[in-house]
Amino acid sequence: MVLRSNAPSGPVETRWARHRFELKLVNPSNRRKYTVIVVGSGLAGGAAAATLGELGYNVRCFCYQDSPRRAHSIAAQGGINAAKNYQNDGDSVYRLFYDTVKGGDFRARESNVHRLAELSVNIIDQCVAQGVPFAREYGGLLANRSFGGAQVARTFYARGQTGQQLLLGAYQSLCAQIEAGTVKMFPRTEMLDLIVVDDVARGIVTRDMVTGKLEVHLADAVVLATGGYGNVFFLSTNAKGCNVTATWRAHRKGAFFANPCFTQIHPTCIPVSGDYQSKLTLMSESLRNDGRVWVPKNKKDCDKDPAKIPEGDRDYYLERIYPSFGNLVPRDIASRRAKDMCDKSMGVGPEVGGQRRGVYLDFQTAVGRLGESVVAERYGNLFEMYERITGENPYQVPMRIYPAVHYTMGGLWVDYNLMSTIKGLFVAGEANFSDHGANRLGASALMQGLADGYFVVPVTVADYLARAGQNKVTEEHPEVKKSLGDAESRVSQLLSINGKRSPDSFHRELGQLMWDNCGMARSKSGLEKNLQKIPEIREEFNANLKVVGSSDSLNQQLEKAGRVADFIELAELMCIDALHREESCGGHFRDEHQTEDGEAARDDANFQYVAAWQSAGTGSAPILHKEPLEFEYVHPTQRSYK
């Protein structure tokens, strides 16, 4: 199969406008005859469902949470980028496009990224009109800050709750459509399978998480906006419920999975404190603007009170290795260096699993330079959050930080219309692979989710519906019955194993393996070890899983078990992808491929492509398809932050 991106050619500035004109339309009076399923209610899904409802389609929106307002987009803190150039500091759509392609380490599609940059300005207009309370200046106009190493101030924010406020904007628009009757909402409902008939997506199989009832929902098009798969590592900054089941089931039904090994590790998270840990908490990376990162120079000092370690015995390693960027090096570099220090046994904090996993982030210099009140004004809420979790006061004791899994750039492969390799199946937001390449820049995830949801999906789905016409498949179709039957048997299989181990125990084991060998740094031997161990975990899972309770009521163990089963399969694909990509780029760092200075060594000659994997079933080797990437505007260069 040849992967066709359907990306327009010609001048990049006019591609989206020309493409949009070429898309087919659905007459307003015909729209209500079409049913569109949207799975997920975060920024991408909530915005898509609301907008399709506004346009007059018959929309069904599903989420596993008890309310669409709780999707994990809500947890984003920092902000959303837009090329408004309100600060008159030289920003432009082209600059945002340029920064994003470069930041993605030249592994994203130029056409998609330019569209994203163009739409960024519409997003801000839309959100302000919805009543999103962005930060403002005294004159009443919108405020901006710089973020994630950008040299312009293009980030819009609402205190430290930008994701929450943008999501509430989308949620309120969704509520208006629910009230208007165009959208029917199904909370506490999870998708267990995609229904595909003659290579076309025709609906989904869901489980009502309260009654346990499995149901078929048919539609003319299906949009998956189900987020990323960071929870494959068990410990991540994702919400506990985030899972890969919807996209993985679609993958098993024929949708290609692209660049699964591209995961992002965020450098400033609160370290693991013990074996009971259930999730990790991120703190805004703005902390690195004034905090200094260090570890002791001598191993014997690692368990000492940091206040008693004299200045001369501290290694401010980021300032030492990267004199020009210092503590502000990009996320992937800051993360990797912290891991290096801890692997060399220079880490601080409690030993967990035989290693101290933490480095200091120290505000003493900042307090001395600016005074405690200025530091409190800038970071007070973050310091409070840190103290709430650790019981330590960062004004007195340096913070301890360690990297954590935060975002996944990989996802289902989509063309320029955000349609997957299955006709009629669209994928939006973090669930797709499209815009961030091998590394996502700060404040870009919210932008992509909303661009896809408000402005791309509504018009590209219309084009598809206009071409494909209405779905004639009924619930009696053998393929529909088979999907329902398969989902039923997967549920009863999980309940019938009756072994000894909980779903969480498998999830923790898998997560540790992935973190050790497919996390911040990967090697051939480590990945091969994983590829040997993961099938063993799968076998053990199938033989020794224990799910207490029944399938006909709320059963959180059963939900977890189904998700862990899919994570185990995904983990294998991630390792296969990481092993095949014999280069280092963005969030993917292979020990074998680094420069003399220990930086990522990209191999453009051999790996300037999207790796899209086709499923061949459990335990069979997936088939690799390549979509070559071309860079007509932003020419690949080596990143340097020294």
Place this chain on the structure above:
Amino acid sequence: MSTMNLVLHVWRQPAADKPGKFERYEVKGVSEHQSFLEMLDLLNERLVEGGVEPVAFDSDCREGICGTCGVVINGRPHGPQRATTTCQLHMRHFKDGDELTIEPWRAKAFPVIKDLVVDRGALDRIIQSGGYISIRAGSAPEANSVPVGKENADISMDAAACIGCGACVASCPNASAMLFTSAKVGHLNILPQGEVEAAQRVRSMVVQMEVEGFGHCTNHLECEAACPKQISTDFIAQMNRQLFGSMLGAKKPVSARRTGNDT
């Protein structure tokens, strides 16, 4: 690292239409660094080992922003620590030998689904009744064409910080949802964007609140004390003023749209 042993009295209820009761559990070896929900995770892992169905409770982001979690701990929604959701509450606030009573939110409008899990769909229906600004994607004017004074923008943000957890309802002797409803009214009605629909919004939302079976506000102010985001009861006073104002200016009466449980 110090650990503690606790005795828990946990509300167990198999389903909405079945009776519930407190069960006593002992949890040993709890670390002070564990969060309250991680302590419940530990209890559940041990229950599963013993073949007992674990305690159902809601949680998701576990960083205090999604509003999914929340239980009543010794009579206090979200427990003893001020401005803290249950997921952010850590065990260092308890001591060895403590006995804790753990219950779900209790309100007529929040039927129990199972154990500590309740149905808060009523809050969604209040927002659906008018807690939004009618704006179609694509029709928005240029963002800076409507300035909003910083003071009003900040007040709007103070109200918008509500996470919709329902602790205000659980803490109120009348199980009123006034703090929740007034937070949304306070968020939108102060903005120029929200002004056109302001009067209709406040009337519809208050009517829906009644339809859902929430009680009236009699100024106990327990809600503000329980709110993990410290939403001020000033927003309730403000909403009441707007409600009266909107009644006087109303061109047509507001009728109840529908009863609950219809999402």
